[in-house]
Amino acid sequence: MITKTTGYVSAHLQIQPLIRFRHKRFMASYEAAPPIKTSTLQAKIFKKAWNTSEEFKRSTLKMWSTHLRGVEFTKAQLELYQKKLMSNIEIGGSMDNIITAHGINQWHFHNDNVLKIDIKTPVLLIHGYASSSMSFFRNVSHLSQHCKDLFAIDLPSNGLSERSSLKVTPFDVSIFGQSEDINNCTQLKITRLPDDEKVQRCIEEHEDYYLEAIEQWRLDNAIDKFHLVGHSFGGYLSYKYALKYPHAVNKLCLISPLGMERNLLSMSSNHWKLGEIIDKDFHDPMSDRYCRKLNIPKYVFENQLKILRWGGPMGARLCWNYITSAYSRVPSLDFKEYMFELFYGKGGISPIARTIFVNLFTRNLLARAPIMDTLDQLKVEDMLLCYGQHDWMNRRAGQLAVQTLNKGNYTPARYLQIPQAGHNLFLDNPDCFNVALTSFLKD
Template structure:
C-alpha cells in the first residue's frame, strides 16, 4: 500500500476515530443504567414548554394497579444539583401505589438550560411558571407534589401560586424555610467571613466542572456513601448532570443567601398557603437542615403533619427508601381527611406519636 493509499484510508477513518458520545448522550446512558439496575421500566421523554422553548426531561413510571385512594399521580421535584435518577429507589416503591412522574428542573439534568432573570423574585416566578407549563403539557389536572430540598422550596412556591393544582404537598427535608440568623455573620472570624465571600463569587458546583474528566472521581472521594445507595454509575450521573451550562445553578445562587438560606424564606410566606392543601414534612433527624425550627413554626397548623426519620440525613428518600415511600403513601391515603385533626409530630423510626 502506497503512502497516498494509507492517507486516503486514514482520512475516512477520522470521524470514527475521534467520535465519542456527547455529554448529553452519556448522561442519558448513566440515567438509564441507574434505573435499569433497579429493575424499573420507565418512559423517558422531553416535554417542550413555552418558556424559551425549554425541553423538560421527564421520566414516567406507570402503576399497574393505581390506588383508588387518590386518582392523581405523584410528581417528584429533585433538589439542587440532582436529577430524576436519584429518585430511583423511591420511584420504584411509590409506583406500586400510583403513577409517578419525575422531571429535571429547567437548567438541571437533561433539561434545557434557558437563561433566567438575575432578579430573585422574577427568577423564582420563571421557575414556578415553568413547572405549571409542564403540568399543562402533561395534561395533569392535579398533582400529589413531592419536593426535596431546593425542590421542596420550589414545590411550596408553586403551591402558593397554584393551590388548585396541588392535591397533596409533601416536603422532603425542604431547603429555604428558615431565616438566616442576623447575628451569625458578626460572630464569624475574619477567616470564616473570607470563606463566605469567596463562596459568593462562584457558582456552587464550579469546582466540579473545573475538574473536567476527574469530576466523577472527585465526587466519589467527597461522597463515597452514594455508591451504597445507588451504584458506581451515580458518580458519572451527578458529574454529567452538572457539567453543562449551569443556568439552574445560577437560579439557586440568585435565590439564596450564602447558599444555606433563602433570600425570601418560606418562614415569611408559608402561612399564606391555602389551608385546604394538606402538607406533610418528612425530615431526616441527622440532616443539616434545621427541621426543629421548621416544625416549631408550622407544626400547629391543622393542615400540616410532620415526620422525623431517625434513620436518615438530608437525603431522606435515598437513606431509607422503604420508610420514605411508606410515609409518602400514608400521607396521600389520608389526604384532606387529616385536615382539622390535632396536629402531631411523628417519629417514623419508632412510631412514637407526641402532641406538639
C-alpha cells in the same frame, strides 16, 4: 406541649407523628436524634472529599482526561447512566420517558391495577439543587405500585432538560444591600440598604423560571390537580409553586426543604436602618435576626462545582471521593457514576441553574424570601415536612413551621423524621420513606 424560654421557643416539642407504624424503626421522634451543628457543614464536606476508601477506586488521570470533552459528551454520559439506572427497576404498570413539548425530561409511571392503587391523584417528584429526577430511582418502584400516575422530571436547565434562556432584569448584587460582620461575627453592621423593589422583582423572576415551567408541565399533561413532592431546593420551589398556584396542588410534601428559616438578610428583614448594629441569633429560625454560622466563601459560592474542573486531575479525584462518601448508603455504582457526570461533567450544572441559586440564597444558605414568611398564605389539603435523623438542614425550623400552620389553622401539617438517614433521606432509607410517603398521599 411547648415550653418557652426568653428569646426563643425551645425545650420540648411534641408533635403528632404522621403514622403510627407497627415497627418502632419507622417512628418519627424529634428527641431521638442528636442536634446537627450546621457550623461544621464545611468541615464535613471537605472530610467527604478527602475520603480515601478503596471501595470505588478510580484512576484519577482517566476520570480527568475523559472529561476534557464538551457538553455533548456529558449529556451522552447522563443519558447512558440514566438508562442503566432505570432498566434495573421493577415498575408497577408502564414506564415512559420523553422530552415534553417544552423541553422537560419527564418520567411517567402509569398503573391501571385498580385493586392495588391507593393514590389516584397524579404525583409529581421534584429534585433538589445539583440533582435530577434520577435522585428518586430508589423510590419509583414502590411508589409506582401505589400511584395511578407518578411523574418525575428534570427541572429546566437541569439533568437532561433543555437549557432554556433566563430572562431577568439586569441588576448588581449590591441591590441586596451590604453589611459587615463585627465583634467576632456575633453582630452585623448595615452598611448599605437593599433596593426593595429591585430585590422583589429579582426574586420573582428567578423563582418563576422554575415555577412557570412546572405550571407548563401540568398543562402539557392535561392535569387538573396533583400531589407535589419536592426535596431540598425542590422543596423550596414546590412550596412557592403551591403558593402561586393553590388550585393545582392537593397535598404537599417537603423533604428537608431549603429556605425554611427566617433570617436577618431576607426580604422581610428590610426594616433595618443604615449603620444599625444587629445582634445575630444563631438559635431561633423564626427570628428576623437568625443567622447560620456557616458562611461559604464568596468565590466558592459563586463558582461552585466549576472549581473542581479548574482543579485538573485533583478536582476529579475530590469530586469522586465526595460522591462515594456522600452517597455511601446508596449501593448502586451506576448512580454514583451518574452523579459524577452531573457534578464534574462540563455543563452538568448549568450556568443558569447556578445563577438562580446564588441569587435566591445567601452564602449562609438562607433564603432571601423564606418559607416561614408566608406560611399563613399556604392553602393545600395537607402538608408533610420530612427530615432525616442526621439531616444537616434545620429540623427545628420544620417542627416550628408545622406548629405554626396547625396553630393558625392555615393548612393541616405533619412532621416526620426518617431514622438512619441524612439530607438525602429518600436515598438513605428508601423503605421507610416510601411507606411514609405512600401513607401520606393515600386518597
